[in-house]
Amino acid sequence: MQQQAEGVSSTASAQGSVALDDESVTLPEGGVRLVVMGVSGCGKSHVGQALAACLGAQFIDGDDYHGEANVAKMARGIPLNDEDRHGWLARLVELIDEARREGRSLVLACSSLKRRYRDQLRGGDAALGFVFLEGTRELLLERLEARTDHFFKGAAMLDDQLATLEVPERETERVYTLDISATPQALVEQVCQQLTAQHASSKALTPGADSRLSAG
Numbered sequence: 001m002q003q004q005a006e007g008v009s010s011t012a013s014a015q016g017s018v019a020l021d022d023e024s025v026t027l028p029e030g031g032v033r034l035v036v037m038g039v040s041g042c043g044k045s046h047v048g049q050a051l052a053a054c055l056g057a058q059f060i061d062g063d064d065y066h067g068e069a070n071v072a073k074m075a076r077g078i079p080l081n082d083e084d085r086h087g088w089l090a091r092l093v094e095l096i097d098e099a100r101r102e103g104r105s106l107v108l109a110c111s112s113l114k115r116r117y118r119d120q121l122r123g124g125d126a127a128l129g130f131v132f133l134e135g136t137r138e139l140l141l142e143r144l145e146a147r148t149d150h151f152f153k154g155a156a157m158l159d160d161q162l163a164t165l166e167v168p169e170r171e172t173e174r175v176y177t178l179d180i181s182a183t184p185q186a187l188v189e190q191v192c193q194q195l196t197a198q199h200a201s202s203k204a205l206t207p208g209a210d211s212r213l214s215a216g
């Protein structure tokens with residue numbers, strides 16, 4: 001199966017093995033479930049889609065599962081609170097759980113700003129991995145301003161998300177931290193290389209095995 005996404009091309013076989021340039025990515029038998037997380041504008045949708053294509057995984061954009069009230073609130077420039085996010089996250093947990101039970105690989109784009117939100121998502125798969133896209137406020141704002149077709153608006157909302165963000169803990173959370181100044185292709189390649197290395201050493205995304213990946 002030939003796949004092409006957002007400037008990243010890959011070839012996936014029925015076994016879930018994909019060729020990325022010269023290398024191949026082999027996933028564990030039951031697939032992998034990954035959440036691409038971070039504040040608005042960090043590249044969750046763009047990088048997440050490309051990563052899913054590379055892995056031969058399903059891609060879900062968490063934004064598509066907000067109820068009308070949440071979307072309307074954000075469009076008015078009002079940040080969501082814990083209560084607003086709870087029902088939304090509960091629906092995403094169901095989708096993760098479904099993929100885990102069916103042994104499907106899944107890449108989910110979801111801000112996952114607080115530790116408690118990530119813990120809630122792990123209810124769908126205890127082995128859930130996180131790809132944290134980290135960048136400066138300046139670069140985030142630049143990318144948000146260039147994006148016109150989206151309900152999320154304004155520097156104030158970005159600042160609220162930056163203030164809300166609880167950076168994932170290297171010691172206790174399965175997290176890859178990536179610098180968003182790299183190209184989407186480089187970011188996807190870094191995750192694929194790490195997955196392959198982890199799989200090869202049979203330690204797939206174990207807690208405390210965080211890899212801080214350089215922006216290549």
Ligand SMILES: Nc1ncnc2c1ncn2[C@@H]1O[C@H](COP(=O)(O)OP(=O)(O)O)[C@@H](O)[C@H]1O
Nearest residue numbers: 040041042043044045046143147180182183184
């Ligand atoms: N690594 C990157 N390099 C350059 N542009 C990027 C990168 N990641 C995302 N973008 C662009 O930045 C904007 C925000 O990305 P998006 O995926 O919508 O972020 P999010 O889903 O986290 O809000 C989009 O226009 C996207 O094409």
Ligand SMILES: O=C(O)[C@H](O)[C@@H](O)[C@H](O)[C@H](O)COP(=O)(O)O
Nearest residue numbers: 039040041045063080085111152
């Ligand atoms: O938790 C939240 O407050 C929202 O879900 C938020 O995280 C998300 O960022 C918006 O839905 C905007 O969408 P983008 O993050 O895709 O810009």
